[in-house]
Structures are given as C-alpha cells and as structure tokens.
Amino acid sequence: MTDLTEQQIPAARRPRPASPFADLLEIEQLDENTFRGYCHAGAPMRAFGGHVAAQALAAAGRTCEGRTVHSLHGYFLLPGNPTRPIGYEVERLREGVTYATRRVRAVQDRNEIFSLTASFKRPEPTGGRHRKMPPVPGPEVLPDAFSHWDEGLRAAIKASDGFRDLELRFVPEDAPGVPPAVPGMPQQFVWLRIATPFAVDDPLLHTCALTYLSDLTLASTAGLHEQPNFFQRTEPPRLLMASLDHAMWFHRPFRADEWLLFAQRSPSCSDGRGLSLGEFYDRDGRLVASAVQEALIRGLA
Structure with a gap:
C-alpha cells in the first residue's frame, strides 16, 4: 500500500484552468499510476465525499487518454481529513479496443478511505432516446x-x-x-x-x-x-x-x-x-x- 509523503517530487502538472472551482480538481501526478490531492471539508474535519470522488475520477481519467468515462461506482469507507493529503492509486484493470476499466484507491495516512471503479469508452455513432425533462421553471x-x-x-x-x-x-x-x-x-x-x-x-x-x-x-x-x-x-x-x-x-x-x-x-x-x-x-x-x-x-x- 502506497502512502504519499510531502517529500515526493510531483511530475509536471497539466495547465491549470482559470476557474476557481477547477483548482479543486487539481491533482499532482507522482508516477505513472499515483496521484495526490487535497479535499476541502464538507462537515467539520471531514473531507467532502463528492470532492474525493471527483479527484479519484480525475486520477483514473489521467491514465485513460482517448476515452471518456461512461460510469463510476464508489464506496466511502472512512471519513477523510481535509488537512491531510490524499493519495490516489490507479489500477489498470482492462484495456480493450472500445472499453477500459480503472480501479482507484484513495489512501490517507495508510488507510483506504474511498474506493472507485470507473469505466471509459470510445464514442460510437448510434441513435438514442431519453426520458423527457419535467417542464419546471428555468x-x-x-x-x-x-x-x-x-x-x-x-x-x-x-x-x-x-x-x-x-x-x-x-x-x-x-x-x-x-x-x-x-x-x-x-x-x-x-x-x-x-x-x-x-x-x-x-x-x-x-x-x-x-x-x-x-x-x-x-x-x-x-x-x-x-x-x-x-x-x-x-x-x-x-x-x-x-x-x-x-x-x-x-x-x-x-x-x-x-x-x-x-x-x-x-x-x-x-x-x-x-x-x-x-x-x-x-x-x-x-x-x-x-x-x-x-x-x-x-x-x-
């Protein structure tokens, strides 16, 4: 189990978008399959779960160029500490022609706090249908x-x-x-x-x-x-x-x-x-x- 330390030197980071919110999704790439980020609190001294899930997905996506995510499934295992870094360890489960699958373990202080599985795919030109949106006020x-x-x-x-x-x-x-x-x-x-x-x-x-x-x-x-x-x-x-x-x-x-x-x-x-x-x-x-x-x-x- 990898536990990230402040002494590790991050690899070059992607250009940072100007949006203040986009800064929240920024993660450091430490090696080919390992990333690090910080998540803000959703409740006192508890990292916001949506932020952890979003960064875990970002880590998975950074290892899956050329495909877009179509589904994710995650389990919140332990509360995260918003004052400590979170490590994201990506496992490459499948690399198919159309589909690719990644598993991400979010680790903090040697404890796995969140587990994510995400599936990515290449686009296909097909027809479609969907449920109609309720006509509520804009x-x-x-x-x-x-x-x-x-x-x-x-x-x-x-x-x-x-x-x-x-x-x-x-x-x-x-x-x-x-x-x-x-x-x-x-x-x-x-x-x-x-x-x-x-x-x-x-x-x-x-x-x-x-x-x-x-x-x-x-x-x-x-x-x-x-x-x-x-x-x-x-x-x-x-x-x-x-x-x-x-x-x-x-x-x-x-x-x-x-x-x-x-x-x-x-x-x-x-x-x-x-x-x-x-x-x-x-x-x-x-x-x-x-x-x-x-x-x-x-x-x-």
Whole structure:
C-alpha cells in the first residue's frame, strides 16, 4: 500500500484552468499510476465525499487518454481529513479496443478511505432516446439558494473552498411543471452549475465537476420527510447524514459550467439508510447523466 509523503517530487502538472472551482480538481501526478490531492471539508474535519470522488475520477481519467468515462461506482469507507493529503492509486484493470476499466484507491495516512471503479469508452455513432425533462421553471426566474441566509452566513459560504464558485437554484414544490409527488417518495429539483466558465474544453474536467455536484443534495433528498435540505434549512439539523456509496452514468456530452437541472427522488428510507435517484438534464432537455446514492440517515439525539 502506497502512502504519499510531502517529500515526493510531483511530475509536471497539466495547465491549470482559470476557474476557481477547477483548482479543486487539481491533482499532482507522482508516477505513472499515483496521484495526490487535497479535499476541502464538507462537515467539520471531514473531507467532502463528492470532492474525493471527483479527484479519484480525475486520477483514473489521467491514465485513460482517448476515452471518456461512461460510469463510476464508489464506496466511502472512512471519513477523510481535509488537512491531510490524499493519495490516489490507479489500477489498470482492462484495456480493450472500445472499453477500459480503472480501479482507484484513495489512501490517507495508510488507510483506504474511498474506493472507485470507473469505466471509459470510445464514442460510437448510434441513435438514442431519453426520458423527457419535467417542464419546471428555468433558473433565471428562481432565487439563489443562499438568498435567504443572513449576510454573514452568505459571505462565509461564498468564501469557503467548496461553495465559492457554485450556483444553485431550487424549484419550489408548487411551481408549474413539477411532477405530482408520489406518496412515500420525496422529490426535489435544483438547477446548478459552476459559476465561472472553464478555460479549457476538457470532457474529463466536466465529468469530474458533475461528480462533485452530484453529492451536494442527493443525501438530503432521502431525508426530506424529516427536514429540509441543507441549503434551504433555517433550523438546526435533526438528522445525521453521510454518503455510503455513489454511482453515476454519463449518457451524453454536457458542460458543468452551464445550467443543469438535477431532478431527484428517494423511493426508500429504512434501517438507517436512504436511497436517492437523480437525473441531470441540460437546457435543451437532454438527459445527460444519472446518479444513485445510498446515504446513512440517523436521527440526532
């Protein structure tokens, strides 16, 4: 098991995009299959899981030139420390003509904290179909997700590493076009994007960014029967939440720095676990990606 140290000299790094958010996805390449990065906190002294998953995917993608990722499956094994580096060890499982598979172990202080398997492929010219996007109001008529926070909290969250360059706008439950709620299945719809356009047109950068974005609200969807999501909540939390596993499928090209609708629903919550399903649509109504997550859901004493 490789444990990265500060003394190791990183290899040359790729040109850094100008977007502040893109800096979060930067990783150092230490050798052919080993990388290092830092992840910001999502909760006090706990690295944000979406950030770890995004950097792990970036590491896998850096070993898979000429193909784009079409699916990933990850398990969150231990909480990461946002003050310590994380090593990403890539194992090349398959190198086919069309498909290639990578496994990534995220290691911190000699402990594996996250495990990722990702599949990449070369594009194929075929027809297609997809589910229709719900006709909800667009982001231009909705308030910013942070607009109801007081000025101090708004300034603090916008200055933080994780949210400094994000835009989120939630669709009200009673807005026109919102599908009728199904009993026992909470749902929420949020428009989101990276606020600053990326300086490079790199598909891997956009898929890593969407992997990060996908972890912002899925767990809260599973807990909507108990409390509002983090961005809209004004009272103290009643639930403890943490991502257990995470899977994504990327169906069509997209840009994470343009508005995407994240349509989410949760069909089950029991045994201290909640399952959430999500679909990403672009402004043209195309289904560009899907996500599934199981999260730990426990009441706070």
